[in-house]
Amino acid sequence: MAKLEFDDDFAALMEEFNISAGATERRRRISAALGLKPRMHVLDVGSGPGHQAFEMAQIVGSQGHVEGVDSAEGSVETGTRRCSGLDNVSFTLGDAYNLPCDTGTFDVAMSSQVFEYLDDAPKALGEMFRVLKPSGRVLLHGTGWGALLWHSNDPDRMARILKVWDGHLADPRMCETMAKKLGDTGFDGVSAEPIVHVETSYDLSSMSAILTKFVSGYVVSQGVSEAEADSWAAELRERGESGEYFFSSNEYIFTGGKP
Ligand SMILES: C[S@@+](CC[C@H](N)C(=O)[O-])C[C@H]1O[C@@H](n2cnc3c(N)ncnc32)[C@H](O)[C@@H]1O
Known part of the structure; x- marks a missing residue:
């Protein structure tokens, strides 16, 4: 199945998503787990619209630096715009497989x-291992899509939609193998902590309501009928109106160190 396009529509939805309460709390948790200090030099791989880079830049201060690398021009432009008032952040077009950074x-x-x-x-x-200094720290964050709970009175339709949605990723189960992969890369002291996100009401600015837009757009592009996607999204809104809404996702933060 086709992966998600990191185009202008995606960038606009990502902006909306990143100001939701859930994404704001996620960034706070990530920054806390990073253990950032003034003067540190930080790399953000796949920096997107630059919200995390902006926040990390406040912590590392004027003698530190945050470098965002992203393979989408739109992301680099948005990040650069967001951080235009800061001289300790820069964004570069580049690929995670061949980082444009010195060892x-x-x-x-x-x-x-x-x-x-x-x-x-x-x-x-x-x-990431290559560009870190000795004793440098790595942090990876992602969603455990296999652990998603999204209540529906039509669980078969929910399962169908989420199965198609899984196709937007190369590896929807990435979190389940990340600790082993970090160890295999050479990182030591690898650990994982969960971020459990729960919503019991439907609010248009919430993480799951914005996720609904990502999911609807993607599944229709993959052949799900607009009628089915619309009725799936409508049911979620209706559950909100009747006070029966439940959404829960588990995200994970992995950390490790370069010896
Ligand atoms: C879901 S967004 C996350 C953006 C940001 N990290 C955040 O949390 O707001 C994924 C980002 O990864 C970038 N990306 C995808 N594949 C990449 C690659 N091979 N190298 C660098 N960036 C990549 C995309 O362009 C997009 O901006």
């Missing part, structure tokens, strides 16, 4: 919601 440069290399899209995670991890 042994960064104190921290992180990546959020990107490795699910990569066909060759070990190669990209090898690149």
